[in-house]
Amino acid sequence: MTDFWKVIGSSSVQDESEIDSALERISGQLSVMAPEALARFVERLRESLYRIDRRDLAEVPVVLANGLQLPQTSDHFLYARCACILAGERAYGDVLSSGVGFDRFVAPFAQEAEGLLYLASEHYERKTASRMNVEGYFSIESRSNIQGWVD
Numbered sequence: 001m002t003d004f005w006k007v008i009g010s011s012s013v014q015d016e017s018e019i020d021s022a023l024e025r026i027s028g029q030l031s032v033m034a035p036e037a038l039a040r041f042v043e044r045l046r047e048s049l050y051r052i053d054r055r056d057l058a059e060v061p062v063v064l065a066n067g068l069q070l071p072q073t074s075d076h077f078l079y080a081r082c083a084c085i086l087a088g089e090r091a092y093g094d095v096l097s098s099g100v101g102f103d104r105f106v107a108p109f110a111q112e113a114e115g116l117l118y119l120a121s122e123h124y125e126r127k128t129a130s131r132m133n134v135e136g137y138f139s140i141e142s143r144s145n146i147q148g149w150v151d
Contacts, residue, residue, distance in 0.1 A: 019109070023115045023119065026116070026119055035124050038121075038124040042134060043137050048092065053140075055148060057099060059071075062107075074143075077142050079110065080102070083112075120132075
């Protein structure tokens with residue numbers, strides 16, 4: 001079985017080009033994986049996104065270049081969680097355990113990390129000519145993790 005975090009690797013997630021490079025590197029690794037391994041990757045990705053679906057992280061404001069602060073939308077929060085995963089196991093672990101460091105993934109450029117959601121399923125569809133069934137996997141929608149949203 002391919003190790004999820006080895007495929008993810010790590011990225012400093014400092015700008016769009018670093019995110020794009022990380023996505024290209026991950027895509028290259030996924031392209032040689034068997035359909036079953038791609039499905040396991042997606043399952044682990046969805047579980048990782050679910051675990052950091054928490055109110056404290058969703059309430060981190062988006063700070064624009066002019067200093068204006070806006071609340072995250074549910075899509076923005078999903079893509080920020082993707083950026084957190086792209087940063088690697090250590091950064092993800094820090095956010096999971098304490099929330100520390102999540103603010104950098106809320107930056108507008110980090111929305112590019114959305115691409116992580118589609119890489120494995122696109123490779124799966126190319127290899128099998130069918131859509132990946134994610135029924136029964138963890139939900140990635142914001143507020144799905146009930147434990148992360150209790151008061």
